[in-house]
Each structure stands twice: as C-alpha cells, then as structure tokens.
Amino acid sequence: MTSATAFKRWRVKEPSIIPGFGLTLGFSLAYLSLIILIPLAGLVWRASSLSGAELLAILTDARTLAALKVSFGTALIAAAVNAVFGVLICWVLVRYDFPGRRLIDAMVDLPFALPTAVAGISLSALYAPQGWIGAWFAPFGIRIAYTPIGITIALIFIGLPFVVRTVQPVMEEIDRDVEEAAATLGANRFQTVFKVLLPGLAPAILTGFALAFARGVGEYGSVVFIAGNIPYVSEIAPLLIVIRLEEFNYAGATAIATIMLAISFAMLLVINLIQAWSRARYGHD
Amino acid sequence: MTDRMLRKPHLRSPTDETLLTKLVLIGIGGSFLAFFLFLPLIVVFVEAFRNGIGRYWDALVEPDAAAAIRLTLTVAAIAVPLNLVFGVAAAWAIAKFEFRGKAFLITLIDLPFSISPVISGLVYVLLFGSQSLLGPILKRYGIEILFAVPGIVLATVFVTFPFVARELIPLMQDQGTGDEEAALSLGASGWQTFRFVTLPNIKWGLLYGVLLCNARAMGEFGAVSVVSGHIRGLTNTMPLHVEILYNEYNMAAAFAVASLLAALALVTLALKTLLEIRFDAGNAGGRRH
Secondary structure (H helix, E strand, O other): OHHHHHHOOOOOEOOOOOOOHHHHHHHHHHHHHHHHHHHHHHHHHHHHOOOHHHHHHHHOOHHHHHHHHHHHHHHHHHHHHHHHHHHHHHHHHHHOOOOOHHHHHHHOOHHHHOOHHHHHHHHHHHHOOOOOOHHHHHHHOOOOOOOHHHHHHHHHHHHHHHHHHHHHHHHHOOOHHHHHHHHHOOOOHHHHHHHHHHHHHHHHHHHHHHHHHHHHHHOOHHHHHHHOOOOOOOOOHHHHHHHHHHOOOHHHHHHHHHHHHHHHHHHHHHHHHHHHHHHHHHOOO | OOHHHHOOOOOOOOOOOOHHHHHHHHHHHHHHHHHHHHHHHHHHHHHHOOOHHHHHHHHHHOHHHHHHHHHHHHHHHHHHHHHHHHHHHHHHHHHHOOEOOHHHHHHHHHHHHHOOHHHHHHHHHHHHOOOOOHHHHHHHOOOOOOOOHHHHHHHHHHHHOHHHHHHHHHHHHHHOOHHHHHHHHOOOOHHHHHHHHHHHHHHHHHHHHHHHHHHHHHHOOHHHHHHHOOOOOOOOOHHHHHHHHHHOOOHHHHHHHHHHHHHHHHHHHHHHHHHHHHHOOOOOOOOOO
16 A cells, blocks of 8 residues: 555545445435534524624623533532542552452443433432431531532532543553563652653543543533522523523523533544544553 | 452562552542442432332322333434444444545544533524524424424434444444455355344444443433423423422432433443443443443
8 A cells, every 4th residue: 555655546535345335424424414413503503693792792691601600610620529539440440359349340330321310319319408418518507409519519420430431441551561660760659650650641531531521511410400500609501501492592592502512622622632642642542 | 358459478569559558549439439429329219219119109100200201212212223323334434444534524423422412402492493494384384393202302313323333433443344355255245244244243332332322312311301391291201200200399209210210220331341241342442432
C-alpha cells in the first residue's frame, strides 16, 4: 500500500471485495439523519430564528443564570469527588484481591443500568429530613435533600462509573517495571504512586472527569426528585427547559437548550483533545 | 481475606502497600460505594415491601400500573430492534471499509450520549409540536406523534441510539476483514458471509449492546417525560408512572413499580457480568459507555 501512495488517486472509499458498503452506509446515514441530525437541526434553526436581543434577554435572565450556575456548579463538584474516589476504587479493584471484589466491580455499573427516576426517588427517600441518612443530619440543622448538596449527591451517583470505567482499563495496563524502577531509585511507595503512576493516569482521569461532568450537567431524572426545585436555589437548567416548555415558552426552552448544547459540544471537543494528546504522549486513550 | 493478602512476607515488596494501607483503602472505597450505590438500591426494595407483599402486588396489577408496564415493554420492543439493525449496519460500514469522514461519523453516532435527555425530548417537541412547521400538517391528517406513543418511541430511539453501534464498532474493527474475505473468495454471497461468518463472531458483543440498549430504553425518564404528556393509562411509561405516584405521596406504590425497574437493572448487570467473564464481550470497547 505504501509504495503505491504516490500514485494513489483521491477517493472517498478504499477498494474492497467485501460487499454491502453502499447499503449499510446509506442506511446508517439515512437513519442517523432522521433520528438525530434533522431534529437537532430543527433546534438550531429554531434558535437562529431568535433575534440576538431576545437570546441575550433569555440568557441573562436571573433565573436562567441561576439554573445554569446550579447545574454547572454541582456537576463540577460531583465530578471532582468522583475523580478522587473513582481512582481510589479503581486502585482497590485492580490491585487488591478481597472477598466480594467481583461483585463490587459489577455493581460499579449500577448507575448505568438503574433508571434515573428510580435512583431519584430512592436518593430523596434516603436524604430527606425524615429519611434514613437525612434524619442523622436534621438535628444539626443540616438539610441535604432539596438543596444543592442533594443535587450533588445525585450527580455523584450518576457520574461514578464514568470515572471508574475510563481509568480502570488504563490502570490494568500499567507496567510493574515502572514501579520497580522507581523503588530501585529510592522512591518510597507514596512517591511512586503520586509522582510516577498518577501522572501517567492523568489523561484517563481527566477524560473520566469530563465525561462525568458532561453527564451531570444534562442529568434530569435522578436530580428532580432530590433537588426540591426551588427557583434561584436548587433549580437545574434541564428542569428550567421543561418548565419553559410547559409554559409553551418555546423560545425560552430553545435558548437554554442551545447554550447547554454548545457547552456539551465544547466538552466533547475537550475530551477528544485530551485523548489525542494522551495517545500522542502515552500511546493509549 | 485471602491467603495472598494475609501472608506476611519477611520483606514487603517495594511495589506493594502494607496490609494496613490496603485495608484502609478498601474500607474507604467500600464505604463510598455502600453509601452511594448499595444503600439507594436497598432502599428501593425495603420501601416497596414496607406495607407487605399484598399491597406490593396490588400496586403492580392496578390498571394504570399495568398499562405503564405494557407501554414500556412495547416501546422497548420497537426501539431496541431499530437500533440493533442500525448498529449492525453502521458497524459493518465503519469496521469493514476505509472511507473518508469515518471518524466524524463515529462522533455523530456518539452524539446522543453527550446531549441532555431533556434536550433529546425537546427537539421532537420543536419538530412536531403545535408551533412547529410540521405540527399543523400532522394535525390536519389526524396523525398524533407528540403526547402519544410514536413520540415516546422516537425519544427512546434517540437516547438509546449509540448503544449497539458503539459496542460493535471496536469489536468488528479488531476482528478485521480476513474472515469475510476468505468466505467471499470461497464463493459465499455477501449475505451468507454476514450470516455464517460475521454474525457468529459478533454475537456476544451484539447481545451485550442489546442488553445495555434495552436497560436504557425501559428506564429512560427525561426525554420521554418531555414528549409524553403524562396521560395516565395511555402515555405513561413505568418511570413516568413512578414519578406520578411519588408526587402523589403514594410512596409504597411508587417504590413497588420502581422495584421492578431496579430488578431489571440487576438482571442486566448480572447478564452483563456473565458475558464479560464468559465471552470477553464489552472489553473490545475498553469497557467505556
């Protein structure tokens, strides 16, 4: 192939004897367009029909700003908590052998499998002032449910597997030689872990963090029950979209959705950049 | 504790931690998971059976709940096969051929994962709602999409769109095109090649993708909530029914229906783990979701 590169014609598809390219790609593109691209284009078209002044008025509305702040703030804290505990859980799962390890490993995926509404009512039952955990804190005047703390807890639940499942395969690949070399050179265990191992894991941790953060910003089902949904305090941006829709304020819903979409695309770009950087530097995602 | 951990070597390996450190780390990780994962799961079942098994059963066979269960099964029965066919077709095109724009296509397929479920529902409201271009036309011909079953199916298809495809693409890319080329050179038709060569190679990965797709299809809340209109007995799926019961302070019934969904999640996890252990499915994609 390489010797022929100089003479290679520009073509859309490399020749192959395998049939079905036109059929499968054609069907995939048609289905992708119908289900995803055309509806999304509709949203963008709708947003572009708003005038700049209208858009600005919606986005600088105090309630919108407060909702965006709650969504991004809680998602950021939850993703940070997950980055720390997710890596710790990865370490325990990858390095140690203990009874129940297999079970715990399987259960880490629970937030992917458990419907968000179920997680939502269950977490609010736990953390409500009369709930199993909420009741311990209530006497000290600490409220968890119906405050941003409750939202953060729901987002920790939702985001954990993103960090664990992103970091775990990379951690499994770590070459023990590196640790032995560090130990030979006089590093203690703490130094080996924090100065040798963690920097190599940084891209995976960052990717997991970004995935958990992106998911947290858009999360709805698990949050609405525990959030209390008090405007300006514990109202998340996706809920505000729902409220605007119920008021038939389509322009308002569209504007908030567009800004959230723009931010999630930026996040997607950041994740891809981290992975490209990681591939170039460490040879893995 | 296993022997490996308790055996006290004379000199600890320099690439190992002390037993105490290990126990502390396992303890921290375990407590974190207990609080954030296990406890919420246990609460669902405890609350569901709080008033006894008779009341539990009543909550499930009550007509609105039964209608919600039926609707959830119907929606999954339509959405999962659609995304299954798409997943296989997209993976075939992407894994077996080299063409321009492939990376971009993969990004587009992953798109629904990075979009808030509420926005996934909103796009259909904007497309088919009364204020949209299509809305008046649909109304004239009496076609109901929004606040009806077709809208719920569409929103579910949207959010579960990537599951099968993203499981199959890395798997089929790893497997390459050698087997198919051999089959074709021996005179098999394209369809025979797929049916007798490719399909057996990908069946466990396919099952894995379908499993995850189904769990999400049955459990989706945000997107479906936006397009459903919440009409009891008609457009209420199980997760929406849970919400209605919960907001009516009918906790026992809400948790009874929720416990069915939680059981579904547990079965999904069990089958998923079994597939991972037995057939190494799901590992080709780096176990990412």
